[in-house]
Amino acid sequence: MKISETELPGVGRRYTASFPGGGQFVVVIHNDGRRRTYWRGSADDDSEPLFELTEPQAERLAEVFDGSYFTPVSEDLEDAFDDAPIRWIDIDGNSPVAGASIRETRLRSETGVSILAIRRDDRTVSNPDPDTEIRTGDTLVVVGTEEAYDELDRVLGR
Amino acid sequence: MVEFTVLLTAGVVLSALAVAGALSLRIGQSVIPAYILVGILVGPAAPSIAGVSLTLLEGPETMRLLADLGVVLLLFFVGLELSLDQLFANRVRFLRAGAADVGISLPLGFVLGLAFGFTWLEAAFLALVVFNSSTVIIAKSLVDLGWIADRESQAILGVVVIEDVLTALGFAVLSVLLVGGNDVSTVVGSVGRSFAFLLALLAAAYYGASLLDRTFDVDSTELFVLGVLGVGALVSGAGLLVGVSEAVAAFLVGTAFGRTGHAARIQRLIAPSRDLFAAVFFFVIGLQTDPRLLTATLGLVLAAAVVTTVGQLVSGYAAGRAYGLDHGRSVRVGCALTPRGEFSLVIAAFLVAAGTTPALRETIPAFTVGYVLVTSVLGTVLMRNADRIAARLPVQLSTA
Incomplete structure (x- = not known):
């Protein structure tokens, strides 16, 4: 050409x-x-x-x-936003949010952390709606400020 | 009667320009004739409707500064976008195309001026007025018609660049020769001073690019804009002091900036200012035009429009063929080159202020306004019908 x-x-x-x-x-x-x-x-x-x-x-x-539009997830994604890092939260059977819908957990209003996606088995539920249920074994992909993470740790009892 | 403050007047004028421009675009025309007409309609000789005069401004004083900046920026951008490299890279083709266009159109205008009974200097100014095709109108039409993607567009725009360079050169020389007084030593001194200024400016434009490059390497957008406008206005103003048209000075400043790495940034940041100030300039042109003079020169305008448009169609066609285009595309070149606009009006505005004879001060400027009104509209219509014209032309032309 x-x-x-x-x-x-x-x-x-x-x-x-x-x-x-x-x-x-x-x-x-x-x-x-x-x-x-x-x-x-x-x-x-x-x-x-x-x-x-x-x-x-x-x-x-x-x-x-x-071919560079769909950038693969890189190692430093956690630091993609300076003031609001992305974290991965594993949900085990003892977690107070296991079995509840996102709406019921009131995570966003209580802590300020937003759930971007849920890793479940080998699938990703991206942009989950408020009625999505959080199950044992899920990994939540969340974003929030350091203060929000402190709140999240308190709510999850970690 | 409402007492108009400057701000209110400006508001009415700018709004009227916006409405007129929108109407003009709606019917597929250039905005330039619309702006001029608004100027005539609210100027000192405005018509009355039901006993109420439309006159909003008795003179251009309050708008003068904006209009002057419009002239400076219009020509500054012509210089900025010169891109001589491309002309040099294809110099054989452009030389042939340019020679065909210039060789026919420029002498034609001069002969026309002499035939109208003007002196040789007046005829020379008239020749420039009827020679220069309007970059603004042509560029817009090329985009509207989609020709911009095709081969004829570089031939058309290349010829327009050649015309602009020659017009700037001719205008510089003629404006320098246009000095009052009969005392030979004063005239020689004045002409000498003007030429010295032009030569110094040329040298500065040629050798000063790297200095400009470094000086304007600033992050702040507003300081950049202020600086560029400042240099443009400063040099243009200095030019006027020594008898060089501010337009020619601005053109040379533009070429200097065009050779730096800042050209694209200037395009982005300053083009909106140019459009605003240029609109006011076209408005002021209309404002200064006495409709009675316009009517008085109507015969000249129509005669010149017919002669030069036919001449331009022929010379443009010849230029297209010389460039290596086929029949249909060469007809497009001929049609595209017919509209006249900003450069002709800049010359007219200069003559209103600096003309030394009644013909230069009044007749030729009024003629120019009428001529631009006619050719800008006619040219746009011709471009839209170029393919129909090409189909009707005798076939033997296409094999010529």
């Missing part, structure tokens, strides 16, 4: 990607950051407009093309 760049004074820059199988994908990057995209069957055809993107949208799409 060949990509050529053209400066367009007063407008911005244009990139034309020519595919070996025929057809050209054209991206016009405007000076204000907007991107317009076009497609044409061959170099001599008129271009058909495809879609328009803002700069942040284009960056996310670029990550998808790049």
